[in-house]
Each structure stands twice: as C-alpha cells, then as structure tokens.
Amino acid sequence: MxxxxxxxxxxxxxxxxxxxxxxxxxxxxxxxxxxxxxxxxxxxxxxxxxxxxxxxxxxxxxxxxxxxxxxxxxxxxxxxTFERNSQIFIHNQYINSPIESNIWQMELKEQIEYLKDIAAAGCNNGIKKPDKFVDWIEWKLGQKIAADYMIPYNKKMFADELNNLGTYWLNKLPDVSFEEILYSCLEHKSHGRQPAHSTFLYPKEYxxxxxxxxxxxxxxxxxxxxxxxxxxxxxxxxxxxxxxxxxxxxxxxxxxxxxxxxxxxxxxxxxxxxxxxxxHSAIETRLYLEDMDTLAHWIYYSQEDLPYHRKLIRHNFCPYHGYWTETRYERISMFDAHDSNVEKYINEYAYPLNTxxxxxxxxxxxxxxxxxxxxxxxxxxxxxxxxxxxxxxxxxxxxxxxxxxxxxx
Ligand SMILES: Cc1cc2nc3c(=O)[nH]c(=O)nc-3n(C[C@H](O)[C@H](O)[C@H](O)COP(=O)(O)OP(=O)(O)OC[C@H]3O[C@@H](n4cnc5c(N)ncnc54)[C@H](O)[C@@H]3O)c2cc1C
Missing domain, CATH: 3.50.50.60 (FAD/NAD(P)-binding domain)
Incomplete structure (x- = not known):
C-alpha cells in the first residue's frame, strides 16, 4: 500500500x-x-x-x-467553565495548590517554620541555579517544602530517581517569590503567578x-x-x-x-x-463511585504510604458520582486487594521524562x-x-x- x-x-x-x-x-x-x-x-x-x-x-x-x-x-x-480549585493534602489538612502560595492556610507554627526555611533557600541568597531537579527544588523552595511535599510528590508521579531529570522544563511550575509568600502569610490570601488551568473547560455531558x-x-x-x-x-x-x-x-x-x-x-x-x-513513566487510572466531602476539582497526595499521587473529584466537574485516581504503574501493588474490582486502565506511556x-x-x-x-x-x-x-x-x-x-x- x-x-x-x-x-x-x-x-x-x-x-x-x-x-x-x-x-x-x-x-x-x-x-x-x-x-x-x-x-x-x-x-x-x-x-x-x-x-x-x-x-x-x-x-x-x-x-x-x-x-x-x-x-x-x-x-x-x-x-x-470552572475556576480551578486544586488542593494538597499535607500535615493532615487540605490546603490550596501551589503550596508556596498557600502556606498561610497552615497553622501559624508551621508557617513560621516554612518561612524561615524559604528565606535560607539558595535562590534568595545569591546561589547559582543548579542543573539537577532535586537540587533545583531545594534551591528554589527551601529544604522543608522539598522534603515535605515536592520531592515525595514528584517521586510518586515520575520516578524514584529524580536527579536524572534536568531543570530546563521547570518554567512550567508557578514562580512565586519569597516576598510574595510573605505577603500571602500576612494578608491571608494567595500571591504570585498561579499554575496552569486557573480556569478550565470540561464537557457538560461527556x-x-x-x-x-x-x-x-x-x-x-x-x-x-x-x-x-x-x-x-x-x-x-x-x-x-x-x-x-x-x-x-x-x-x-x-x-x-x-x-x-x-x-x-x-x-x-x-x-x-x-x-x-x-x-517515560506509565500510570494506572481507577474509577471509584463514591463521592468525597470536598469542593476540590483535584487533590495532590505526596504521602509515601498512599499508592496514588492524585485524585480527580469527578462529581465536582461532571454530573456523575465518584472520583478517579492516578498512580504510577510501579506503585499499583500497594493497592488493597479489595480494590481489584474497580474499573481501571493502564497507560504504558503517560509522561515523557525530561532527562x-x-x-x-x-x-x-x-x-x-x-x-x-x-x-x-x-x-x-x-x-x-x-x-x-x-x-x-x-x-x-x-x-x-x-x-x-x-x-x-
Ligand atoms: C495524567 C495526565 C494528565 C493530563 N492532563 C491534561 C490536561 O489536563 N489537559 C491537557 O490538555 N492535557 C493533559 N495531558 C496531556 C495529554 O494527554 C496529551 O497532551 C495528549 O494526549 C497528547 O496527544 P498525542 O497525540 O501527542 O499523544 P497520545 O495521546 O499519547 O497519542 C498517541 C497515539 O499513538 C498510539 N500509539 C502508540 N504506540 C503505537 C504503536 N506502536 N502503533 C500504533 N499506534 C501507537 C497510541 O495508542 C495513541 O493513540 C495529560 C496527560 C496525562 C498523562
């Protein structure tokens, strides 16, 4: 032919x-x-x-x-059309995403710990931008955000070994300065550039x-x-x-x-x-039919003991009950056996990795x-x-x- x-x-x-x-x-x-x-x-x-x-x-x-x-x-x-409501589950509470713009939603003691740490981050102290991913996160957001959220979350989503990734693609992430983070804690509202999908469309019936x-x-x-x-x-x-x-x-x-x-x-x-x-990395998606008590459209989970890294709360953007999970393929053995009856799908090629x-x-x-x-x-x-x-x-x-x-x- x-x-x-x-x-x-x-x-x-x-x-x-x-x-x-x-x-x-x-x-x-x-x-x-x-x-x-x-x-x-x-x-x-x-x-x-x-x-x-x-x-x-x-x-x-x-x-x-x-x-x-x-x-x-x-x-x-x-x-x-929806105004994005994306959340992060951290320290046993839900805060809005991105973390750096929403530290003000945490307890005061936590806020102070994060602020002290961000003030010491490389980018706020004239240190040259590193060219490996993990080093970049610590340089940009400090060691505490890196350890509590960014590193475990990215490991769950992309790969266990993150330092094979470069930093040339990180302009996709929100760029929030230390000054903006301070303002948000003092004024109790988010400051700084918001991430992608701040408003988004989703089909009404499909x-x-x-x-x-x-x-x-x-x-x-x-x-x-x-x-x-x-x-x-x-x-x-x-x-x-x-x-x-x-x-x-x-x-x-x-x-x-x-x-x-x-x-x-x-x-x-x-x-x-x-x-x-x-x-590249592979992900598995699962559909659960029960609703969740939240207004979020999606929620990020960095906890190592939870297999999935994100939940998509379908009932908050679509007229059907339930939510979906996204889990990197290597982690799906962590699901309980009783979960095996849910509807699920494996995508062998999900994320091209930016090595x-x-x-x-x-x-x-x-x-x-x-x-x-x-x-x-x-x-x-x-x-x-x-x-x-x-x-x-x-x-x-x-x-x-x-x-x-x-x-x-
Ligand atoms: C978890 C996740 C969330 C995302 N969220 C969003 C979002 O919110 N908004 C958004 O706009 N985008 C989102 N994306 C990105 C979006 O999925 C991609 O941009 C889009 O699907 C890319 O289209 P593509 O045609 O380049 O690749 P693909 O959609 O991957 O299509 C490639 C096609 O090639 C076929 N193929 C592969 N191998 C072979 C083979 N050997 N022989 C024949 N056919 C083959 C595949 O079956 C597939 O049909 C997300 C992606 C992921 C993984």
Missing amino acids: EVKFLILGAGPAGLTFANQLQESREKSFLVLEKEKWGGGLCRSVYNNGPFDIGGGHFLDVKNKKVLDYLFHFMPHAEWN GYGEVWERMSKNVENNVMYGQHIYGIAFDKMEIKTHSGLNVKAQFIINTIPWKEFKEIQGMPSALHEKLGTLR INKPQFMQDLLSWCRTKQVYGLGRWGEHEHYNSDIVVQKALQLYEKISGGNYIE
Whole structure:
C-alpha cells in the first residue's frame, strides 16, 4: 500500500493533522493506530458515567486559533467553565495548590517554620541555579517544602530517581517569590503567578474524550485501528505493523513513542543507539463511585504510604458520582486487594521524562528525520510534556509548514 501522508498514532496530534488534510480535500492519507479507537491519552470510556482513562484532563487553551479549532468540533455551548480549585493534602489538612502560595492556610507554627526555611533557600541568597531537579527544588523552595511535599510528590508521579531529570522544563511550575509568600502569610490570601488551568473547560455531558472522538469520526475512512506499528525503514519510507501491513509514504508524521520502533533501517547508528536513552513513566487510572466531602476539582497526595499521587473529584466537574485516581504503574501493588474490582486502565506511556540529555538528543533526532520527510509531532513524537492544546497547535503549525499553506490545489 502507498499513500502520500502516513500518520502514525490517532491521538490528538495525529487526529489534528489528519483533519487538516481532510479539510484541504487531500485524499491520499492514512492514520495507523494500535488501539480500537482514537483519542490517545485523552480517551474516555462510559460504563459508569465518563471515565477519562488517561487521567484527569481539562481544557485550558491560550491560543485562540486552537480554541476555535476545537470549538468547531465541539461548540463552546457543550463545555462548562470552572475556576480551578486544586488542593494538597499535607500535615493532615487540605490546603490550596501551589503550596508556596498557600502556606498561610497552615497553622501559624508551621508557617513560621516554612518561612524561615524559604528565606535560607539558595535562590534568595545569591546561589547559582543548579542543573539537577532535586537540587533545583531545594534551591528554589527551601529544604522543608522539598522534603515535605515536592520531592515525595514528584517521586510518586515520575520516578524514584529524580536527579536524572534536568531543570530546563521547570518554567512550567508557578514562580512565586519569597516576598510574595510573605505577603500571602500576612494578608491571608494567595500571591504570585498561579499554575496552569486557573480556569478550565470540561464537557457538560461527556468525558474529555468526546472532542477527539468527533475528530476521529470525521476522518474514519482514512484510519486503520488495531495496527501496532513496530518497524520503520527510512531508506524505503516504509512502516510495518504486527498484523503484516506494509505502508509506503512520501511524508511520515510520527506521533507514537520512538521506542515503539523495534526495527529501524536507514538511521545513522549514533542516533539509533541513543533512542534507548528516552525515558517515560506509565500510570494506572481507577474509577471509584463514591463521592468525597470536598469542593476540590483535584487533590495532590505526596504521602509515601498512599499508592496514588492524585485524585480527580469527578462529581465536582461532571454530573456523575465518584472520583478517579492516578498512580504510577510501579506503585499499583500497594493497592488493597479489595480494590481489584474497580474499573481501571493502564497507560504504558503517560509522561515523557525530561532527562538531562534529552533536549540535545531530540533536536539531533528530529532534525535528521526532517531531512527524510519524517516529522516527529506531539507528546511522543517530540518527547515533550505537552498538553493537548499545545499538541493541536503544533499539529496545525506542522501542517502549515508541510503544505506551504496551499499544498493541495
Ligand atoms: C495524567 C495526565 C494528565 C493530563 N492532563 C491534561 C490536561 O489536563 N489537559 C491537557 O490538555 N492535557 C493533559 N495531558 C496531556 C495529554 O494527554 C496529551 O497532551 C495528549 O494526549 C497528547 O496527544 P498525542 O497525540 O501527542 O499523544 P497520545 O495521546 O499519547 O497519542 C498517541 C497515539 O499513538 C498510539 N500509539 C502508540 N504506540 C503505537 C504503536 N506502536 N502503533 C500504533 N499506534 C501507537 C497510541 O495508542 C495513541 O493513540 C495529560 C496527560 C496525562 C498523562
């Protein structure tokens, strides 16, 4: 089989690119997807109300073009808007997140301990910014926030060994100064830049998967599901799947994890050998049907003895009872046996890990691939911690670039 455009993976990245081709009346394109339906990490299932199986997903789009694009598939009237209420369970109480803006919600004695410690942190004393993750947390927020919350929480979510992670990605975290923390304790209100999703949208009647489901339907004649890709030949521009399909293409848009290619031909050995250095983490999600006595949309848990690191309180953003948990795969054996009957789902690829050498390697890999008309796109194609709105934006941009705006007459 031969097509002009071959898209690997039907998550938000692949679906956006495919829909752009469809929109431009391109006929020669095909999407290959290993699962039975599209949406990737953003999919929902509906046995007991919506269950977002890739974890808690909320729409927070800064780019108007992206928002209009998504509203084209699922109009604004079908979404509710929420003011974020995210909380942290710490010292046996719930406070708002981020921790550094909400120390004022703790007991006075705790506040003083944290403030003394933050005052001594490296960033407040002219010490040079470190380039390893754990050192950076202590430098930025002090040893007490690091030990009580940030390090145990990030270990639960990403990996036991955090010092393999770099610091180049930490601009995603809220940046709250010592002065702002002092103000918040004195004035009893949060100060400083708030984290992502300070307001967010969630579908009124469906799970987060609905918008991607509609995008999948729109290109259904050009998608083949149940196609697990394992091979790529750059010299022949050919893809192989476990079911025996071989597809050649002029352009290959890759949105699947690079480590999924167990067979690679025509790639320089210096790149091929380093593919194994890309790291990721897996998570399991579970659905519980009882409600919780809280107004939070989600709650972070850093306690080592609790398997999960986050609970998503479904009944506070969706008209269905219950909540979901997110747990790093390596920790799921900690759940009690009686939990084994709950609805659950494993996502083998959840978080691309921002290891120290990743940026340089990905830059080398993607620029070489582009010379072959193979393009890495999205969370896995670029191995970046992108949210779904950014993935859509990247897919629209890549389409513009490849098509030159008027590629199809
Ligand atoms: C816990 C969690 C919470 C998140 N919260 C939010 C949020 O609140 N808001 C937000 O906007 N984003 C959120 N995200 C990010 C969001 O999930 C991603 O940005 C988005 O799914 C990326 O889309 P993608 O198409 O690049 O990758 P994916 O969604 O991962 O899609 C990749 C596709 O490739 C397929 N595939 C993989 N391997 C193969 C193979 N060998 N052969 C064939 N097909 C294959 C997969 O099945 C999948 O369909 C969250 C992610 C996680 C893990």
